[in-house]
Amino acid sequence: MGKISSLSKSIAILASVVMLVISSLVFSSPAEAKNYQVTMGAGGLQYNPKKVTVQPGDTVTFKNGMLPPHNVMFNPGKSPAPKISKKLSHTKLAMKPGESFDINIPDDAKPGDYEFFCVPHRGAGMVGHIIVE
Numbered sequence: 417m418g419k420i421s422s423l424s425k426s427i428a429i430l431a432s433v434v435m436l437v438i439s440s441l442v443f444s445s446p447a448e449a450k451n452y453q454v455t456m457g458a459g460g461l462q463y464n465p466k467k468v469t470v471q472p473g474d475t476v477t478f479k480n481g482m483l484p485p486h487n488v489m490f491n492p493g494k495s496p497a498p499k500i501s502k503k504l505s506h507t508k509l510a511m512k513p514g515e516s517f518d519i520n521i522p523d524d525a526k527p528g529d530y531e532f533f534c535v536p537h538r539g540a541g542m543v544g545h546i547i548v549e
């Protein structure tokens with residue numbers, strides 16, 4: 417074993433490590449999941465924005481703004497998939513200022529307009545929409 421062959425061996429190992437890193441960077445992120453933010457209570461008893469357009473796999477973070485408590489209840493009657501509406505709902509009230517929770521859009525979410533509302537403030541018109549594409 418001369419110096420040259422051990423050098424070429426370590427170059428070969430280095431090259432394969434580099435290739436592995438590059439291929440993991442290229443292939444690990446197909447259709448990157450996005451995160452959207454909705455403020456609960458902004459300029460009154462409303463969601464801001466009132467409408468979010470997402471893809472399956474995305475996440476929507478709902479954060480308390482003004483006038484808590486708030487929550488997110490999906491209306492199965494105004495949904496392309498009532499079962500998914502039920503699953504998406506976050507009925508626990510966010511009480512504290514700045515408190516937040518995430519709602520994950522499942523990979524099998526049927527495309528369409530999912531309407532939701534805030535249980536304490538539905539009568540005040542606190543209604544929003546997630547549009548799944």
Ligand SMILES: [Cu+2]
Nearest residue numbers: 485486534537
């Ligand atoms: Cu509310």
